[in-house]
Amino acid sequence: MATLSVTSTSSASIRMVPVTNSMTMVRFPRTRAPISLWNFKTSFSSGFLSLSITRKNHKYSFQVRSVAAPADATIGFDEMVSGTQRKYYMLGGKGGVGKTSCAASLAVKFANNGHPTLVVSTDPAHSLSDSFAQDLTGGTLVPVEGPDSPLFALEINPEKAREEFRSASQKNGGTGVKDFMDGMGLGMIVEQLGELKLGELLDTPPPGLDEAIAISKVIQFLESQEYNMFTRIVFDTAPTGHTLRLLSLPDFLDASIGKLLKLRQKITSATSAIKSVFGQEETRQDAADKLERLRERMVKVRELFRDTDSTEFVIVTIPTVMAISESSRLCASLKKETVPVKRLIVNQILPPSASDCKFCAMKRKDQMRAPRFDKE
Numbered sequence: 518m519a520t521l522s523v524t525s526t527s528s529a530s531i532r533m534v535p536v537t538n539s540m541t542m543v544r545f546p547r548t549r550a551p552i553s554l555w556n557f558k559t560s561f562s563s564g565f566l567s568l569s570i571t572r573k574n575h576k577y578s579f580q581v582r583s584v585a586a587p588a589d590a591t592i593g594f595d596e597m598v599s600g601t602q603r604k605y606y607m608l609g610g611k612g613g614v615g616k617t618s619c620a621a622s623l624a625v626k627f628a629n630n631g632h633p634t635l636v637v638s639t640d641p642a643h644s645l646s647d648s649f650a651q652d653l654t655g656g657t658l659v660p661v662e663g664p665d666s667p668l669f670a671l672e673i674n675p676e677k678a679r680e681e682f683r684s685a686s687q688k689n690g691g692t693g694v695k696d697f698m699d700g701m702g703l704g705m706i707v708e709q710l711g712e713l714k715l716g717e718l719l720d721t722p723p724p725g726l727d728e729a730i731a732i733s734k735v736i737q738f739l740e741s742q743e744y745n746m747f748t749r750i751v752f753d754t755a756p757t758g759h760t761l762r763l764l765s766l767p768d769f770l771d772a773s774i775g776k777l778l779k780l781r782q783k784i785t786s787a788t789s790a791i792k793s794v795f796g797q798e799e800t801r802q803d804a805a806d807k808l809e810r811l812r813e814r815m816v817k818v819r820e821l822f823r824d825t826d827s828t829e830f831v832i833v834t835i836p837t838v839m840a841i842s843e844s845s846r847l848c849a850s851l852k853k854e855t856v857p858v859k860r861l862i863v864n865q866i867l868p869p870s871a872s873d874c875k876f877c878a879m880k881r882k883d884q885m886r887a888p889r890f891d892k893e
C-alpha cells in the first residue's frame with residue numbers, strides 16, 4: 518500500500534489543510550474561500566513541508582508532514598489526474614477522520630487541473646455544504662464557485678428520499694411511488710413489489726436500499742446529456758459499515774431480483790386471480806424486461822466498483838490506534854470484495870514543534886504509537 522500523504526495544520530488561523538503537499542487546500546476563517554496551493558513555493562526537509570502564504574496582508578505559515586517523499590506524493594496525484602477517461606474516486610473510512618474535507622479538496626484539485634468534476638456525498642450525516650460554505654441540501658447538482666474547471670457538488674440524503682417515497686406511497690396509492698422511484702431509476706422494483714406490502718419493506722429497509730437510491734441517482738445524473746461532461750467523480754462515502762454495505766449492494770439486488778423473477782414465474786403460472794397482481798401478459802413481459810434491465814445495471818455498477826482502470830477507493834484515516842485498526846479491516850474487506858484500493862490518506866498528523874504544551878506532547882506521542890500500514 519502506497520501512502521499518499523499526511524497533513525495537518527500548525528496555525529490556528531487555518532481551518533483545514535487536507536490531502537497532499539501537491540493538492541493542499543486551505544480555508545481562511547473569514548472568507549472561507551478555497552485556495553489552491555499548487556503554485557506556492559514550498560520547502561521540504563526531514564519529512565516536513567513548510568508553506569508560507571501571504572494573503573490580504575496576513576501571513577499564514579504552516580507545515581505539512583508527508584510520509585511519502587514529496588516526489589512520491591506528486592507522482593501519486595499526477596497519476597490520479599492524468600487522462601481524460603472518466604474516473605471514480607471513493608473516499609471512505611472511520612467517522613470523523615476527514616473524509617469530507619479530503620473529498621472536497623481532491624475535487625477542487627481535480628477541477629483546477631482541468632477536469633470537470635462532480636463531488637457526491639452519500640453520507641446521511643452530510644458536511645459537504647459546510648466544506649464548500651454553500652447550500653447543497655437540495656438533492657440536485659450545485660455549481661461550486663472558485664475552481665478553474667466546472668465543479669459540481671451533490672448531497673444525497675437517502676433517508677429523506679426514503680421518507681418521500683413512503684409519503685408518496687400513502688398519498689397516491691402507488692402512482693406517486695412509481696413516479697418517485699422512476700426518478701431514482703428504481704421504478705421497476707415498485708411495479709414488482711406494488712402488491713407485496715412495500716410499506717413494510719420501507720419500515721425495515723434491507724441493507725443497502727438507501728445506498729441503492731444514492732447510486733441510482735448519481736448514475737441517473739451521469740447518464741443525462743447535461744451532466745455527461747464529468748471526467749472525475751469523487752464520492753464522499755458514509756463511515757465504514759455503510760460503505761461495505763454499499764459495495765455488496767449490487768450482489769444483494771442481483772440476488773433479490775433473481776428471487777423476484779422466480780416468484781413472478783410461480784405467480785403467473787397460477788390462477789387468474791393471482792395473475793391480477795402483475796396485470797395482463799404484455800405488462801408482465803414489460804415488467805420482466807425492466808427487472809432484467811435493473812439486473813444489468815447493477816452488474817454494471819458492480820463491475821465499475823471493481824474496475825481498476827476507472828475506479829479507486831481511497832481510505833482516509835488518522836494516526837490513532839483505533840482508526841488505523843479500523844482502516845486495516847476496511848482495507849482487508851475491500852480487497853476481499855476485489856475493490857481497487859492502493860492509496861491511503863493519513864490526516865491530522867500534528868506537526869513538529871519545539872515548544873509543545875502538555876496536551877500536544879501527549880497527542881504527538883499517541884500518534885507515534887499508531888501502527889503502520891503494511892506495504893501490501
Ligand SMILES: Nc1ncnc2c1ncn2[C@@H]1O[C@H](COP(=O)(O)OP(=O)(O)OP(=O)(O)O)[C@@H](O)[C@H]1O
Nearest residue numbers: 525526533534535612613614615616617618644865
Ligand atoms: N487536516 C485537518 N486539519 C484540521 N481540521 C481538520 C482536518 N481534517 C478535518 N478537519 C476537521 O475535522 C472535522 C471532521 O472532518 P470531516 O467532516 O471532513 O470528517 P468526516 O470523516 O467526513 O466526518 P463524518 O464521518 O462525520 O462524515 C471537521 O471539523 C474538519 O474541519
